[in-house]
Amino acid sequence: MIYLRPAKQRGAANFGWLDSNHSFSFGNYYDPKHMGVSVLRVINDDFVIAGAGFQEHGHRDMEIISYVLEGAIEHKDSMGNSFVVPAGDIQRMSAGTGITHSEFNHSKTEAMKFLQIWITPNKTGIKPSYEQKAVPQNGTLTPLVTADGREGSLMMHQDAAMYRLVLQPGENIALDSGERIGYLHIISGSLTVNSNQLIQGDAIGVKDEVLKALNTGNTELTALWFDLPRGNFPS
Structure with missing residues (x-):
């Protein structure tokens, strides 16, 4: 089974300081x-103007991942953490029993872009925690956040994994989710996947099939590949 999620069909919200596209129902988009x-x-594709950001707000029982694409996030939370997360870094926050935090564009002159990703945990009521690091690309598919912290990745409380996929022009890969579910979100570049042409912001989910991907563009392709447990799959 294949689930296509074109970028142009995502939910949208523009508050002036924030321009956001929602892959799934979120906020006022349902x-x-x-x-x-x-x-x-x-998966929210967020563009934040200079000096603006999300005021202090709360979360609980959710694995929240931020992947900064341009600029830097200034993060503060109720655990006492105060960090700047630059482009290329991965941030994971386990909300657990409850946490409040704020996230601002660190720059007063340049815009910031990042992907905000939420994954439902397999454990609730845990102690909140925070982790951040740069994970350099190692080969075609590099683990960024996993259940066991393999190969220098960050850890999350779920039997899932998030990888960064990088393909050069003309390079191909087969993505096999096996008995699980896979989801591929395009960050930049263009890709042909099982006869579907995908560009920035597009995504494709897969169950019981193999995704055969070819970088058909003239530049490097960057995407996120999610390896997920069997569960909800849109029809």
Whole structure:
């Protein structure tokens, strides 16, 4: 089974300081056909103007991942953490029993872009925690956040994994989710996947099939590949 999520069909919200595209139902955007894939509940493509950001707010029982694409996030939370997360770094926050935090564009002159990703945990009521690091690309598929912290990745409380996929022009790869569910989100470049042409912001989910991907563009392709447990799969 294949689930296509074109970028142009995502939910949208523009508050002036924030321009956001929602892959799944979030905030004021609700579509029962797009409530997430397996334990992957949120992918928001956020563009934040200089000096602006999310005021202090709370979360609980959620694995929240931020992947900075341009600029840097200034992060502060109720655990006493105060960090700047630059482009290329991965941030993972386990909300657990409850946490408050704020996230601002660190720059007063340049815009910031990042992906906000939420994954439902397999344990609730845990102690909140925070982790951040740069994970350099190692080969075609590099683990960024996993259940066991393999190969220098960050850890999350779920039987899932998030990888960064990088393909050069003309390079191909087969992505096999096996008995699980896979989800591929394009960050930049263009890709042909099982006869579907994908560009920036597009995504494709897969169950019981293999995704055969070819970088058909003239530049490097960057995407996120999610390996997810069997569960909800949009029809």
